[in-house]
Amino acid sequence: MTGVVQGGVALKGEILVPGSVSESTALIALAAFSKSSPSLKNIPEAIGIKTLNEILEKKYEDGVISLDISYDIEPLFAIPPILYRGFSVALNYQNDIPKEFREFIDILLLFNDAKEINKNSYIVKRSSITDKFTIDLKRHGPDAALFSVLLAISHGAFATLLNYPGDPRFLSFLKALEQVGGSILYNDGDNTQSVSVSLQPPFEFSLNTVVSYSLYKAAFFSLAAVATGGAVNLRNVNASEFTPFIAKLLKWGVSVESNQSSELRVWGPLSNKNISDNIEIKSYPGFIPSWGYLALVFLTCFPGNSNLIFPKEYFPQELIKELNRLGGQLDFSLAPGNFCVAIRGQNLKPGRKILLDNREHLLPLLLLSLLIPGRTTFINFEIMRYYYPDVLDLLIRLGAKIEVS
Template identity: 20%
Template sequence: MTKYIVQGGTPLFGEVEISGAKNAAVAIIPAALLVDGVCRIENIPQISDVTLCLKILENLGANIRSMNRHTVEIDCRHIHSTRTNYDLARRIRASYYLIGALLGRFGQAEVAMPGGCNFGGVRPIDQHVKGFTTLGAKVTVEGGFIRAATETGRLKGANVYLDVVSVGATMNIMMAAVMAEGITVIESAAKEPHIVDLANFLNSMGANIRGAGTDTIKIHGVERLTGGSYAIIPDQIEAGTYMAAVAATGGQVLVKNIIPKHMDCITAKLVEMGVEVEENEDTLLVRRSGKLQRTNVKTLPYPGFPTDMQPQITAVLTLAEGTSLVTESVWSSRYRYVDELKRMGAKIQVDDKTAVVEGVEYLTGAPIQASDLRAGAALVIAALAAKGRSEITQVHYIERGYEDIVSKLQALGADIQSVEEPDINLEANVG
């Protein structure tokens, strides 16, 4: 069992390089299934979700060639199956992107029901299914697999209106429609940066997608995608997490390799709280020396404040003067980490989708446990700011989405270690 040992209370100073976007990579890698040729993907983050995506493709018959730590070549010309390995696919939420990619290229897909983080609530894929059926596929769920197939072997373009703004559904339907016959229009589409990144990747391979980043995306189906080279955008949420860490601990950090425009929604809230942020071409200088001020945060689809930053900003607000309100409007149950922050002395009350955060003078180190990826990031931030020693377990959730988080924080002066301990068998020997 791996856990993080953190001795908190040290301000962060230095520079941190942001990796490729996790939420883009876990869609772009499955999208390589649509390419009848070799695609070279650069700026891939070294995280466990990406490793799983590549293993799934390899299992389907793709040839994966690692060029260096952050670049791979993927050749999907000899795919021999449209049924994913059950054990691999069920370990990652983004496995549902394999449905759109396989369905778009081969007219059929069998993908295990996705896993990944469990927020204690429902993360439905009904909008994905609605899109696939509108394009002419029959979708069923049986034996732990989602099965989708067309009678003719090729989807037909159509108008798809999403009942709710869904990032996953927007990306999945986009992939399915790339080689559909005719024109597909996705209305009420999500606008997140990684949606634009996926569209740019597909276009660089020969697709014809227009309007990504707006609420209406138009896709002219093409006969085939032929290959090419593409670099994934920097990770907005990783950058925001390090910015939040500086806000919580104090200090000054230059956040490098970012697209500042993508950070506006996060920067604005931190500035409201008394954090100084200086923007340059592809960096942000983040500084906090004074006291943190209260603010209210409501998560919204892009360009609003991202749900994937909600736990991290809440961890910072536990140390702000006054009472803050955090409202979660994207996922129904994302406050499972609150009890862990309370172990550290935080004063938080949750009522349905709203958390009332009363700032305290300091947090105290404690044994805490990550329940999902972003909750784990919030606990790291809290532990870095706290007085004393914290032990964070279930860190495999954190490593799903953060490349080299321990070494990056150590380079900023944080006292954090990753240690291996044997699992403890709690069953007593009887007799």
């Protein structure tokens, strides 16, 4: 499938920002422990969430359930409720296990739930340990934190999470957990922060829950609107959670307004077309990695000198190579535990062809196609429709010109 995007078209209108994939995934898995069927609203369209639902809704008879994992982490969230039901899981990876999956395996090993069969296969079975667990999440992201909580619930265990993420989606999930009877105890000290979580399944989950907006997609639509000289009203956006990103928008000359009804208005054109900035990518409440990937593309499209410092585990080397192939002037250097990416000027070429093959780079490259005048042709465009059909539909509603063949 081929997709052609006409760049430079001003995006205008009002949209409801889709829900967070991470929070949706965790809430769907949490509901699988419940005796009831809760109503979850603002669930985003994504192939991984669809697969997760299919796994959880299937009636299993065999004692071992096989999961063949390719690119999506969402199906992994079926593991805790499956273990709780008394089944085992055979995890099979076609290739070497990617880094984003490895942290889930590490957590399963911490719970003594996983046993390696060979290099790319594990058998997962709930261990007999059901008392207490302590997990240090210092080197893990919000998805791994959510998975840890769900795994503790499958054990009926009391779990203490050290250095838990301050990500709003993780904290929102903990609030939902508390509303269905879970115990949440925070213990934040000067040098470390921890939260202890416990919830005994099965439980009643009769809440009508609205999934919080995606911080990533809110940032995407903001940058797409202002860089094309458009204006968008983003509904369902809590501006206080979005403050680190809004601060950058204001610094770059973007016009922003927010109100009490969870609506954010962002519009262009930029007051300053020459943008230079220094951004350190770090966990929330800092400038998070997904924002960093979008900012990397955005700043490459404008004259100026900028530097972005990425932690080693989030360094977007393939995205940088692609931007340079398209005419960008980016370089990077290694610092202790980090990579510093330098953006020098702007010389992106019109009439580009881009092969889509990496989920992490889909929205940054789509943003690029919207920002640069001319037509961008995407090869393998079906991957965009698999992961972000809601984004494509909303872009067309805002006036974007996208042709698919």
